[in-house]
Each structure stands twice: as C-alpha cells, then as structure tokens.
Amino acid sequence: MTDPFRQLTDRVYASPQIGLDDVAEAARAGFGLIINNRPEDESDDQTSGDEIKAAAEAAGLAYVAVPVTHAGFSEWQVKAMADALASTGKPVLAYCRSGARSTLLWALAEASRGISPHSLAANAAKAGYDLTPIRAMLDMLSARGN
Numbered sequence: 001m002t003d004p005f006r007q008l009t010d011r012v013y014a015s016p017q018i019g020l021d022d023v024a025e026a027a028r029a030g031f032g033l034i035i036n037n038r039p040e041d042e043s044d045d046q047t048s049g050d051e052i053k054a055a056a057e058a059a060g061l062a063y064v065a066v067p068v069t070h071a072g073f074s075e076w077q078v079k080a081m082a083d084a085l086a087s088t089g090k091p092v093l094a095y096c097r098s099g100a101r102s103t104l105l106w107a108l109a110e111a112s113r114g115i116s117p118h119s120l121a122a123n124a125a126k127a128g129y130d131l132t133p134i135r136a137m138l139d140m141l142s143a144r145g146n
Contacts, residue, residue, distance in 0.1 A: 004016055004099075005093060006127035007127060008103060009123060012094070013031075013094070014095065016098050017097055020051065023059055023061070026056075027059035029091070031061060032088040032091060033084065034064075034094075035081070035084050035094040036052060036064070037067060037094055037102040037105055038068075038095065038101075040067070073108055077108075078105065079112070081106065081108070085106070094106060099127075103127065103129040104129075104131065107138060108134060111138040112141045113145050117131070
C-alpha cells in the first residue's frame with residue numbers, strides 16, 4: 001500500500017483525504033469499499049464526496065459516507081460504520097482529513113462488536129493513531145458487545 005493508506009487490520013485501512021488517483025490505486029490494490037468519514041465542505045481543498053463516490057463506482061468499488069464532525073461520535077455513526085465494515089469481505093479504506101476520525105470510528109465500531117480496546121489501541125498505534133480520547137467509550141462499548 002502507499003504511505004497514505006495506513007493499515008489498521010489485515011483488511012481495514014485509514015487514510016488522510018484521498019483524491020481520484022487514490023481511488024484508482026485502491027481499486028488496483030483490491031479494495032472493495034471506500035468509507036468517507038469527512039463532512040462535505042470541511043475545507044476548500046478537499047475532493048468532494050460525490051467525486052470520490054463516482055470514481056469509486058466507476059472503478060467497481062462500493063462507497064459509503066458516514067460523516068463525522070469535530071463534535072464527536074454518535075450511536076448512529078458507530079452502527080453505520082460497523083454495518084459498512086461488515087458489508088464486504090474485501091479490504092476497506094476509510095478516510096477523513098487526517099485519518100484520525102476514521103480510525104476512531106473504526107475502533108468504536110469494532111468495540112461495539114466486543115473487540116478488546118487494548119488490541120484496537122495497539123493496532124491504531126502501529127498505524128500512527130491514538131485512541132486515548134475515546135478510551136472510556138471503547139471500554140463501555142466492548143463490555144456491552146460481549
């Protein structure tokens with residue numbers, strides 16, 4: 001994978017904002033789904049979700065938008081992310097401005113399925129992301145998911 005695609009698990013990757021070339025690369029690399037965790041018009045220089053969706057679909061990739069603002073995470077977002085991750089057995093690329101919100105939402109979705117917060121934190125750290133801001137939520141969701 002190229003440097004912007006940071007591996008969280010054997011099939012889930014997080015990335016800073018992607019462009020149309022990245023969609024083509026994701027298709028060549030065998031990804032099956034792109035998850036957009038960035039709200040539209042967050043910055044003037046971002047490629048729009050509609051453009052990414054069109055490029056993804058043209059390349060044979062599924063596309064889901066689960067936007068997350070800096071206000072935090074809600075239950076519907078965690079469920080939508082979990083559903084998106086469960087929708088394919090192929091590799092998944094989730095992106096936002098830096099990849100951090102995508103990583104945090106991935107971890108929350110996985111914790112809701114009972115995955116250990118410790119293992120989620122270790123995987124995130126290997127990819128350069130820190131789950132400390134949501135650790136209490138991870139613990140709660142993981143306990144509820146078991």
